[in-house]
Amino acid sequence: MTDIDIEPTETVDARGAACPGPLMDLIGKIRGVESGAVVELLSDNEQSLTDVSEWTEESGNDLLEVVEADDHYAFYVEKA
Amino acid sequence: MTDHIVIVGGGTGGTVLANDLADRLGADIDAGDVQVTLVNDDPDHVYKPVWLYVPFDQREPADGRRRLDELVDDRIDLRIDRVTDIDTDAQRIRYRDAARSVEYDYLVLATGSTLAPEEIPGLPEGGHDYYSESGAERLREALLSFTEGHLVLSVVGTPHMCPAAPLEFVFMADDWLRERGLREAIDITYTYPIQRVHGNPHIAEWARPLMDERDIAVETFFNAESVDPDGQTMTSMEGTDIEYDLLVAIPPHRGVDLIAEAGLGDDGWVDVDKHTLEATAAENVYALGDTADTGVPNAGSVAHYQAGVVGQRLASHVRGRPPTAIYDGKTLCFIETGMDAASFVEFDYEKPPSPVPPSRTLHWSKLAYNESYWLTARGLL
């Protein structure tokens, strides 16, 4: 995995979940954290690439980084 | 040695499984080699799909209730009690109303979903639902006297029971209000948390034009954050406000706490292998129906098919054979598209759904299935 210096407050492991599971898991987690917290979402669903960026844009939250690992993506979203 | 199989939850999945095991393992149970206990916290079995029809005054909640002791085979030990603790290392569970804990050889969790409207501030006071018996009755009262204004159906979160039911509700409400000459005076809006009207893209693609045709307004990417019951407004995480006169919500769902406490999965859903339905975090534990986190819809048909798979696997275990039955994701669903038409979908892990054109025949098939459900629960159908 690429080195990044983002310290997530929470991690949601949605690997193996079919769409829209990963996005819904992310939304559920964002709901419960404080503003400024960073949620890391792990997903192996290709659809998450568009789902997550579309939602963060719509909701005003910040998609800080998407990191591609061997068999999944890690999305870092900061709550607005 | 007697093998003790304990099934927690006597809803659709647990009841079908208990009767399936009575059938499969009848001789072993009679010989004292196997004992099957079904524990449910209510003496009644509840068939939830009836609730969809209650707000439209077409069914009574009592139509969805039967005594479990009338549905479950006599060879099953039926216990009306609540399981309050699971220790998967010691293979023991604790009942609320018993002093001593009980050992199991195989445990099946079929505890279903619970509603958590309190997670959205203002929702319990401001919103209605038809996902509970009392909610459906209260909504009936509100809907029968609703003659003008804005009806909002909001899907607050997923997963939730029966992903088709929110679509069914708006299609039925649209038709029902037209028949009563009230549709002109009532606007309908449907909200959904993601960028389309249903989690499954194929069903969303099918449903969206039907909604447009019928003037059902759609608000996607709407994740309800709070409800103001006095101002009759719902606000989303995405910053959208919707004013309503009658709010019908699909509240957030959770499993039961004891599953999370036992370390079997988050939010009360059990992490399982989606083919074998075996819990990933413990030996000799299965989960089925809404409780099993497989990614397929939380539907009674799913619970039914999964019960058949778990029944076969347990029978193999008991007989010392390697279990081979697997769940392929099979889901069947009738989708009401009005008061007298319905569509139908069938899909699995590999094959996506493709809803068929709505017809009266399918609507009557859905009603006929609802009537014959009691034979399904008994294991006869």
Ligand SMILES: Cc1cc2nc3c(=O)[nH]c(=O)nc-3n(C[C@H](O)[C@H](O)[C@H](O)COP(=O)(O)OP(=O)(O)OC[C@H]3O[C@@H](n4cnc5c(N)ncnc54)[C@H](O)[C@@H]3O)c2cc1C
């Ligand atoms: C309005 C509505 C319409 C629906 N329509 C359809 C439809 O048309 N088709 C379809 O396929 N599905 C439909 N469903 C979904 C279907 O009802 C559920 O998916 C199904 O009931 C799930 O079965 P289950 O066995 O997992 O859980 P349930 O049937 O919910 O049973 C769980 C049981 O476990 C008991 N329990 C929980 N915790 C404990 C404990 N600790 N100790 C003891 N007992 C416990 C509960 O009291 C309950 O009896 C609908 C649901 C709703 C709400």
